[in-house]
Amino acid sequence: MPWYQKLHWRIIIGLVLGLIYGVIASYFHWQSFTFNWISPWGEIFIRLLKMIAVPLVITSLATGVASLSDVKKLSRIGGKTIGIYIGTTAVAVTIGLLLVNLLQPGAGVPEDLKNSLQKTYQSTVDAKTSLAKETKKRRPLQPLVDMVPANITEAAASNRNMLQVVFLSIVFGIALIQISSKSSKPVVDLLKTLNEVVLHTVDVIMVFAPIGVFALLANTIVTVAGDDLSKVIELISALGFYCFVVVLGLTIHSFIVFPILLKFFTPMKLTTFLKGIAPVQLLAFSTSSSGATLPLTMERCEKNLGVSEEVASFVLPLGSTINMDGTALYQAVAAVFISQALGLELSLGAQLTIVFTAVLASIGTAAVPGAGIIMLVVILEAIGVPSSGIALILGVDRILDMLRTVTNVTGDATVSILIASGENQLGKPHVADKDEPHVRYKR
Secondary structure (H helix, E strand, O other): OOHHHOHHHHHHHHHHHHHHHHHHHHHOOOHHHHHHHHHHHHHHHHHHHHHHHHHHHHHHHHHHHHOOOOHHHHHHHHHHHHHHHHHHHHHHHHHHHHHHHHHOOOOOOOHHHHHHHHHHOHHHHHHHHHHHHHHHOOOOOHHHHHHOOOOHHHHHOOHHHHHHHHHHHHHHHHHHHHOOHHHHHHHHHHHHHHHHHHHHHHHHHHOOHHHHHHHHHHHHHHHHHOOOOHHHHHHHHHOHHHHHHHHHHHHHHHHHHHHHHHHHHOOOOHHHHHHHHHHHHHHHHHHOOHHHHHHHHHHHHHHOOOEOHHHHHHHHHHHHHHOOHHHHHHHHHHHHHHHHHOOOOOOHHHHHHHHHHHHHHHHHOOOOOOHHHHHHHHHHHHOOOOHHHHHHOHHHHHHHHHHHHHHHHHHHHHHHHHHHHHOOOEOOOOOOOOOOOOOOOOO
16 A cells, blocks of 8 residues: 555645645635635544544443453552553653753743733633632542543533543443353443444544544644734744743653653564554644544554553543643643743742642543643642733643643553553554554454
C-alpha cells in the first residue's frame, strides 16, 4: 500500500491541508463559509468518536474485568495503574515548575499587552471564574460521590460522565466474576461480540479521519484568527516565550520521561511505540480531547503494541478520565507565568500547593477541550493569584490544548504498556505496513 494511504499519513495530510486552508480563509475573510460548510464536518467526526466512546468503555471494561477471574487481581492492577498515573502526573507538574521558574517567561510581558488581553477576554474570564467558584464549593469527597451514578441511563447519556461509566462497568464486571462461569458465560460472550462490533465501528469511523481533521484544524485557525490573521501572529509573538516553555515541558515529558519508563521497565522499543501511537497523537492533536481519542487509543494499543485486551480495556478508559499529565504540566506553567506577569512572588509553599492541587485537579478534569482552564482558575485561587490573570493566556490556550492532549494520550498508552509488561500480558507488537481491520494480537 502506498505511504499516503496509511492512517497516520492521511491524518497528517488532513492537518496540513486544514492549516493551509485556515490561513487562506482568514486572509480572504471566508469565516462565514468556513463555519457554515467546513466546520460541520469536523463536528460530525467528533460526534462519531464520542458516539462510540461509551459503548466501547462499557463492553471492553466489563469484559476485561470479568476476564480477570478474581477481585484480588483487579485490585492489584487497579492499584498499580492509579499509582503510576498519579506518579507521572506529579513528575509532569514538577517539570513544568522547574522550567517556568528557570526561564521566567512572565517577566517580560509588556504592560500594554496585559491590559489589552485582560480587556479582550474579560467576558470569558468571568464565565470561567463562575464555573470555578462552583467547583470550589464542592465538598472534599464530592469527586467520590460524583463517580457513583444515580441512574444508569443518565450516566451513559453524556461523555462528561465517563468516570461514572467506568465505575458502572467495573462493578458489572466484578458481579460477573462473582457468579458461576456457567451463568456468566452467555453475558460475557455477548459483551465480547459487542466489543468486536464496536472496534470494527472504530475502523469505519477512522476512514473519515482525514476529512474530520481537516475541518477541525481549519475551524481552529479561523476561530483564533477571526478576520485578521495578523492577530494570531501578534499574539503568538507576544506570548511566544510562554508557549515555548509549555511546549518544551510537554516535549520533555512525552519524549524523554515516557521513553525512559518504557526502556527500563518494558521490552518495548521506542521506535515501535512511536509508530504504533502516531495516529493516536495526531488525532489527539486535532480533536483536543483524550475522550474522543479513546477508541483509537485502545485499538492501536491492542492491535499494534501488543497490550492484552484485559489490560487495555481497564487501564485506557481509566486513563482517559483521570490521567492528564499534559494538562497538569500546563496548569503549573500557566499559574506561575500569570503570577510572574502580575509581579507576584510565589513562595515554596505556594508552589507545593500547585503540585498538590494540579495532581488532584487532573483527576477531576473532564477529557474534553478547554476543561483544563477551569481547573487552572481553581489553582490560581488556591495560591492567591487573581483569576482574572487567565486573560493573559486565553488567546493561545486552544493551540496549547491540542498539544497537551497529545501528552495525555501518550501517557495513557505508556502506562498501559507498563502494566501489561508487569502482568506478563504484553504480546509481540505488530506495526503493519497497511491499516488492517481490527485484530487482537495475543502472546
